[in-house]
Amino acid sequence: MPTVLYKGTGPALVDLMGGQVSGMIDPLLSSLPPVKAGKLKALAITGSKRSALAPDVPTFAEAGYPEVNFSTWYGLWGPAGLPASVVDKLEAAVKRFVAEPDTRAWFERQGLEPSGVSGARFRAFIDQETAKSREIVKLANIAEQ
Secondary structure, eight states: OOOOOOSSHHHHHHHHHHTSSSOOOOOHHHHHHHHHTTSSOOOOBSSSSOBTTBTTSOBTTTTTOTTOOOOOOOOOOOOTTOOHHHHHHHHHHHHHHHHSHHHHHHHHHHTOOOOOOOHHHHHHHHHHHHHHHHHHHHHTTOOOO
């Protein structure tokens, strides 16, 4: 499948709806409105489970492509050498914030699911994601510039 790079989702969605490209992988939140309007068809979710925003859309694994498992994720970052006491306070504050009903509802409307992963588990996750990205770059024969 050829890759076409766009300067944003908007132009890519316009070309997809106009038939200039045959498919795209895009965050669900930006692609869902044209799907609901009947202008696009959602084929599969790249994550490991179906989205609550589109429960009828199968995962790639369910569609027969188990090797496609890619999710967007966000992390909270701080400067190197941040004292452990500050890290602990930040983690506690984030846990309290994420537990708030209004916060949970906002995350759900965005199609986001807080994982609660912090500390060493987050570091291990980042290492896994980095290794996965390196393998993709290697398999695609992408050279460093």
